[in-house]
Amino acid sequence: MDLHRRLFAEWLGTAFLLAVVVGSGIMAERLSGGNTGVALMANALATGGGLIALILTFGGISGAHFNPAVTLAAALRRELSSRDASLYVLAQLAGAFCGVAAAHGMFGEALFFASQHVRTGPAQWWSEFIATFGLLAVIFGCSRSRPEAVPYAVASYIVGAYWFTASTSFANPAVTLARAASDTFAGIRPVDAPGFIVAQLVGAVTATLVFGWLLRDKAALSL
Amino acid sequence: MDLHRRLFAEWLGTAFLLAVVVGSGIMAERLSGGNTGVALMANALATGGGLIALILTFGGISGAHFNPAVTLAAALRRELSSRDASLYVLAQLAGAFCGVAAAHGMFGEALFFASQHVRTGPAQWWSEFIATFGLLAVIFGCSRSRPEAVPYAVASYIVGAYWFTASTSFANPAVTLARAASDTFAGIRPVDAPGFIVAQLVGAVTATLVFGWLLRDKAALSL
Amino acid sequence: MDLHRRLFAEWLGTAFLLAVVVGSGIMAERLSGGNTGVALMANALATGGGLIALILTFGGISGAHFNPAVTLAAALRRELSSRDASLYVLAQLAGAFCGVAAAHGMFGEALFFASQHVRTGPAQWWSEFIATFGLLAVIFGCSRSRPEAVPYAVASYIVGAYWFTASTSFANPAVTLARAASDTFAGIRPVDAPGFIVAQLVGAVTATLVFGWLLRDKAALSL
Amino acid sequence: MDLHRRLFAEWLGTAFLLAVVVGSGIMAERLSGGNTGVALMANALATGGGLIALILTFGGISGAHFNPAVTLAAALRRELSSRDASLYVLAQLAGAFCGVAAAHGMFGEALFFASQHVRTGPAQWWSEFIATFGLLAVIFGCSRSRPEAVPYAVASYIVGAYWFTASTSFANPAVTLARAASDTFAGIRPVDAPGFIVAQLVGAVTATLVFGWLLRDKAALSL
Numbered sequence: 001m002d003l004h005r006r007l008f009a010e011w012l013g014t015a016f017l018l019a020v021v022v023g024s025g026i027m028a029e030r031l032s033g034g035n036t037g038v039a040l041m042a043n044a045l046a047t048g049g050g051l052i053a054l055i056l057t058f059g060g061i062s063g064a065h066f067n068p069a070v071t072l073a074a075a076l077r078r079e080l081s082s083r084d085a086s087l088y089v090l091a092q093l094a095g096a097f098c099g100v101a102a103a104h105g106m107f108g109e110a111l112f113f114a115s116q117h118v119r120t121g122p123a124q125w126w127s128e129f130i131a132t133f134g135l136l137a138v139i140f141g142c143s144r145s146r147p148e149a150v151p152y153a154v155a156s157y158i159v160g161a162y163w164f165t166a167s168t169s170f171a172n173p174a175v176t177l178a179r180a181a182s183d184t185f186a187g188i189r190p191v192d193a194p195g196f197i198v199a200q201l202v203g204a205v206t207a208t209l210v211f212g213w214l215l216r217d218k219a220a221l222s223l
Numbered sequence: 224m225d226l227h228r229r230l231f232a233e234w235l236g237t238a239f240l241l242a243v244v245v246g247s248g249i250m251a252e253r254l255s256g257g258n259t260g261v262a263l264m265a266n267a268l269a270t271g272g273g274l275i276a277l278i279l280t281f282g283g284i285s286g287a288h289f290n291p292a293v294t295l296a297a298a299l300r301r302e303l304s305s306r307d308a309s310l311y312v313l314a315q316l317a318g319a320f321c322g323v324a325a326a327h328g329m330f331g332e333a334l335f336f337a338s339q340h341v342r343t344g345p346a347q348w349w350s351e352f353i354a355t356f357g358l359l360a361v362i363f364g365c366s367r368s369r370p371e372a373v374p375y376a377v378a379s380y381i382v383g384a385y386w387f388t389a390s391t392s393f394a395n396p397a398v399t400l401a402r403a404a405s406d407t408f409a410g411i412r413p414v415d416a417p418g419f420i421v422a423q424l425v426g427a428v429t430a431t432l433v434f435g436w437l438l439r440d441k442a443a444l445s446l
Numbered sequence: 447m448d449l450h451r452r453l454f455a456e457w458l459g460t461a462f463l464l465a466v467v468v469g470s471g472i473m474a475e476r477l478s479g480g481n482t483g484v485a486l487m488a489n490a491l492a493t494g495g496g497l498i499a500l501i502l503t504f505g506g507i508s509g510a511h512f513n514p515a516v517t518l519a520a521a522l523r524r525e526l527s528s529r530d531a532s533l534y535v536l537a538q539l540a541g542a543f544c545g546v547a548a549a550h551g552m553f554g555e556a557l558f559f560a561s562q563h564v565r566t567g568p569a570q571w572w573s574e575f576i577a578t579f580g581l582l583a584v585i586f587g588c589s590r591s592r593p594e595a596v597p598y599a600v601a602s603y604i605v606g607a608y609w610f611t612a613s614t615s616f617a618n619p620a621v622t623l624a625r626a627a628s629d630t631f632a633g634i635r636p637v638d639a640p641g642f643i644v645a646q647l648v649g650a651v652t653a654t655l656v657f658g659w660l661l662r663d664k665a666a667l668s669l
Numbered sequence: 670m671d672l673h674r675r676l677f678a679e680w681l682g683t684a685f686l687l688a689v690v691v692g693s694g695i696m697a698e699r700l701s702g703g704n705t706g707v708a709l710m711a712n713a714l715a716t717g718g719g720l721i722a723l724i725l726t727f728g729g730i731s732g733a734h735f736n737p738a739v740t741l742a743a744a745l746r747r748e749l750s751s752r753d754a755s756l757y758v759l760a761q762l763a764g765a766f767c768g769v770a771a772a773h774g775m776f777g778e779a780l781f782f783a784s785q786h787v788r789t790g791p792a793q794w795w796s797e798f799i800a801t802f803g804l805l806a807v808i809f810g811c812s813r814s815r816p817e818a819v820p821y822a823v824a825s826y827i828v829g830a831y832w833f834t835a836s837t838s839f840a841n842p843a844v845t846l847a848r849a850a851s852d853t854f855a856g857i858r859p860v861d862a863p864g865f866i867v868a869q870l871v872g873a874v875t876a877t878l879v880f881g882w883l884l885r886d887k888a889a890l891s892l
Contacts, residue, residue: 005437016357023387032260037701041711042264042386048718049271049383053361056376060368061437106350106389127775134685138722145729149820151372155379156824157722163715164692166775214674214730228660239580246610255483265487265609272494272606276584279599283591284660329573329612374595378602451883462803469833478706488710488832495717495829499807502822506814507883552796552835597818601825 001061003084009062010088011095013054017066018099018178019106020050025185026107039185044162048155055151064151067172068092069132069204070139076208089174096178104182115180115187119167124192125199127167132203134161135171140211173197224284226307232285233311234318236277240289241322241401242329243273248408249330262408263385271382278374287374290395291315292355292427293362299431312397319401327405338403338410342390347415348422350390355426357384358394363434396420447507449530455508456534457541459500463512464545464624465552466496471631472553485631490608494601501597510597513618514538515578515650516585522654535620542624550628561626561633565613570638571645573613578649579656580607581617586657619643670730672753678731679757680764682723686735687768687847688775689719694854695776708854709831717828724820733820736841737761738801738873739808745877758843765847773851784849784856788836793861794868796836801872803830804840809880842866 024046028039058064065071068089075085101111135157142153161169170176170188176197180190188196247269251262278287288294291312298308324334358380365376384392393399393411399420403413411419470492474485504510511517514535521531547557581603588599607615616622616634622643626636634642693715697708727733734740737758744754770780804826811822830838839845839857845866849859857865 005439008437012360016360019353020383020387023389024383027263027386027389028260031258031263033258035258035260035700035702035704035707037697037704037707037711038258038260038264040696040700041707041714042260042267044711044714045264045267046383046386049379049381050387053357053365053376053380053383056369056372057361057364061364102349102353103387106346106353106387108346108389123775123777126771130688130771130775134722137681137685138726141726141729142722146725146817148369149725152375152821153722153725156718158718160689160693160715160718160722163696163711164689164719164772164775166692166696166777214677216674228662231660235583239583242576243606243610246612247606250486250609250612251483254481254486256481258481258483261481261483261487265483265490268487268490269606269609272602272604273610276580276588276599276603276606279592279595280584280587284587325576326610329569329576329610331569331612371592375598451885454883458806462806465799466829466833469835470829473709473832473835474706477704477709479704481704481706484704484706484710488706488713491710491713492829492832495825495827496833499803499811499822499826499829502815502818503807503810507810548795548799549833552792552799552833554792554835594815598821 003087006062007087007091009058010065010091011098013058013062013064014066014092014095014174015099015102016054017050018096018175019103021047021175022100022179022182022184022186023103023106026103026109029185040162040168043185044159047162048159051155051158052151055154059151062088066092066095066174068174069136069172069200072201073136073139073204073208076205077212092174093177096174097181100178100182109184112181113183115183115189117183117187117189118192119188120192120195124167125195127165128170128196128199129203129206131161131165131167131169131171132200133207136204136207137211140207140215144215167196170196171200173200176200226310229285230310230314232281233288233314234321236281236285236287237289237315237318237397238322238325239277240273241319241398242326244270244398245323245402245405245407245409246326246329249326249332252408263391266408267382267385270385271378274378274381275374278377282374285311289315289318289397291397292359292395292423295424296359296362296427296431299428300435315397316400319397320404323401323405332407335404336406338406338412340406340410340412341415342411343415343418347390348418350388351393351419351422352426352429354384354388354390354392354394355423356430359427359430360434363430363438367438390419393419394423396423399423449533452508453533453537455504456511456537457544459504459508459510460512460538460541460620461545461548462500463496464542464621465549467493467621468546468625468628468630468632469549469552472549472555475631486608486614489631490605493608494605497601497604498597501600505597508534512538512541512620514620515582515618515646518647519582519585519650519654522651523658538620539623542620543627546624546628555630558627559629561629561635563629563633563635564638565634566638566641570613571641573611574616574642574645575649575652577607577611577613577615577617578646579653582650582653583657586653586661590661613642616642617646619646622646672756675731676756676760678727679734679760680767682727682731682733683735683761683764683843684768684771685723686719687765687844688772690716690844691769691848691851691853691855692772692775695772695778698854709837712854713828713831716831717824720824720827721820724823728820731757735761735764735843737843738805738841738869741870742805742808742873742877745874746881761843762846765843766850769847769851778853781850782852784852784858786852786856786858787861788857789861789864793836794864796834797839797865797868798872798875800830800834800836800838800840801869802876805873805876806880809876809884813884836865839865840869842869845869
C-alpha cells in the first residue's frame, strides 16, 4: 500500500479511536447517574468494541498503529524508516485532535476546551509505564505466535487496563495530547500530559528491549 | 442461493435484529431502576450479541445486510443489481416492522404505537453521519483483509457506537423507520426519522467513495 | 467417540450449564443491591462466558447439545437415532438437576426447593417460541457456513436473548425443569414449566422446518 | 524455547495476571459507589480481558500456565518434567507477589498488607473444587479439539466463574497466596488460603483423571 494511503488510514483510524474514547466518556458520564463504576464500564466496553473494529478495518492498510508509542517501537525494530515513522506520528496527532473535535460536535460541546482533570504523581506515572509496557508486550507476543488474533488481544488488554491501572491506561501519547483538549470524563490537564507521555515512551522502549530478548528477535537485538 | 431465499433471509434477519434492539430496550428500561447508563449498557450488549449471531447465521445466505444503507453501498459498487437491491430493501423494511411487532408482543405492548422520543438537530444528524460512515468503513476495510471477522467487527463497532455517538447510532434507515413505530426506550419520533435517514445515506455514500479510493477498488472507481 | 462417553459429556456439560445459570443468578441477586438490571447483566455475561467455554470443551465429544430441543431437532434431521436421542435427553435432565444442586451447595442453599417465580401467559410463551426458534436458527445457519464459530454464535445469541425476550430466554426444556427446582433469581414455578416447554418444542420444530427449506437441506426435506 | 525464557514468561505473565485481578478489584470498589454487583462485573470483565491478552501473548512461549494447578496437571500427564514443573511453580509464585506489589504501587497502597477478607467453610471449598475442576476441564477439552480457541475458552470460563461460584473462583494456588497479601476487594485472609489451595488441587487432580478417561488419553491413563 502506498505511503499516502497508509497515512490517511492512520489519520482516520486515530480520529475514530479518539471519537470513541472521548464520545463514549461523555455519554457514559451523562447517563450513569453519578455511578462512576457504571460510566467507566461503558467507556471501557465502547473502547474495546471500537478497537476491535478499527484494528480489523485498518490493520491491512497501515498496520493500525494509531499510537506514537507503537510507531516508535516499530521504528526501533527497523520495521519502519525514521521518515515514515515521523509521518505516521504526525498523521496520528492530526487524527487524534480531529477525533476529539468530532466527538465534541456530536455532543454539542465546543470543538476544543482544555481539561481540568488532574492526573499526576508517581502512582499515575507508574500506571502509564505498566499500561504501555503491557500494551507493547501484547503486540509483540501475540504478533509473533497468533498474528490474526492481535485485534482481539489488544482490545481485550485495553478493556482490562482501563480498570487495573490507576490512570485508566492512556498508553498512547497522541491520545494523551488530544484528551488534554477535552474537559470531559476522559480528559487530562495539559500540564499533566508530559509526565504521562514520558512514562509511556519509557514503557514502550523497555518492552521493545525485553521482548527482543524474550522472543530471540534478531531485529531487536541489533538495536 | 436463489433470490427468494436471500430475500427471506433479509426479512427474517432484519426482523430478529429489530426484535433484539427494541425488545432489549424495553427490558433494559424496565429493569434498570432509572439508571439509563445501566439500561444502555444492557441494550448495547444485547444488540452486539444479537448481531454476531445474526450475521454468522444469515451471512452465508444473503450477505446479512439487514440495512438499506449497506445494500445501497453494495449497489453503488455493482455487487448487487438495482432490482435485487430494491427487493432487498423491501424485505428489510417488512422485516423491521415485523420485528418491532414481535418484540411488542413479547412485552405485552400494542403491535405498533408512534414514538414520542425527540431525536433531532445538527448534533444528532452529525452523529448519524459519523455512525453510518464508520459502519460502512468497518464493512469495507474488514471485508477486504479479514472477511471471516466481519461479524465480530460489525458487532463490536455497534457496541461502541451506541456509546460514542450522541444518537446511540441507528445507522440504518430500516431500523430508523421501524423504531418510529415503538414508543419505548429505542424509539424515535416519526417526524425525526427523515433527518436521520438523510444523514445515514450521506454517510454511506461518503464511505463508499472514500474507501473506494483508499482500498484502490476498481469497482468503486468506476462509480 | 463411543456412546457412554458422549452421554457423560452431555451430563457433565448440562450440569455445568445449570450451575452457571443458577449460581450466577444467586450471586447477581445478592450483590446487585436491588438493581435487577445489574443482576440480569451479570447473569447474562456469566451465562455467555460459560456457554463459550462449555461448547468449546464438549463440542468435540458429544456435539454439546445440553438441550432436549436441540437433540430433538437433530433427531428430526436423522443426525441422531431415536434411541441415542432419548439417552441424550435423559443425560441432559440428570445433568440439569445435578447442576442445580451443585450451585445450591456452593451458595449454602438446600439442594432443591420449588420455585415460586411466576412465569406464565401468552406473552411469555411467545417469548419462549421466539427464543427457541432463534436458537435453532443460529445453530442451523452458523453450522452450515461457519461451523467453527458456533460456540461464539450461540453464546452471543443467548446473551442477547436474556434481554430481548420477556421470559429471559430459557429456550431449553431441561433447563426449564431444573430451574423449577430452584427458588432463586433464575427460578420458574413448577406449574409454569409445561407451558414453557411446549412453546420451546414448537419453536424448535418450526425452525427445523423453516431452515430445512431455507438451506435446501435434503435431510430436513425428507422429514 | 529455552527454559529460562519460559520461566521468565511464567513470571511476567503471572505478575500481569495478579496486577489485573487485584488492580481492577481496587478500582472497581473505589468507583462503584457501594454496588458490589457493579464492582464484581468490572472485576470480571477486566480479568477476562486480561486473560485473553496474556494467554495470547505468552502461550507460544511457556504455554501460559500462570497457575500451579495447571502445571501440576501437565506434570501428572508427563507433559512437563517434575523439575521443570517445580521451577514453573516458583516462577508463578514470584510473579504473583510481584504483580500484587505492582498493583498496590499503582493505587498508592503499601506493597503488601495481609487481607482480612474471610473466605472459609465447606460451601467456599466446594466452590473452589468446582471452579478448578471446571477450569481444567475447559483446558483439557478445548486443547484437544480446538487448541487455537483456548485463550477465549479460559477467559470466558473465568468471567462466568467469578459469578457462578460462591468464592468468585480463585482456582489458582499462586493467585490465592498472593491475594492473601492484599487487603482489598480481591483479598483472602492468610489463614483461609490453605483450605482454598487444597480444594483447588483436589479439583485439578480429579479433572485430570476424569478427562484422561473421557478423552481416551493414553498419557493420562498411564498415570
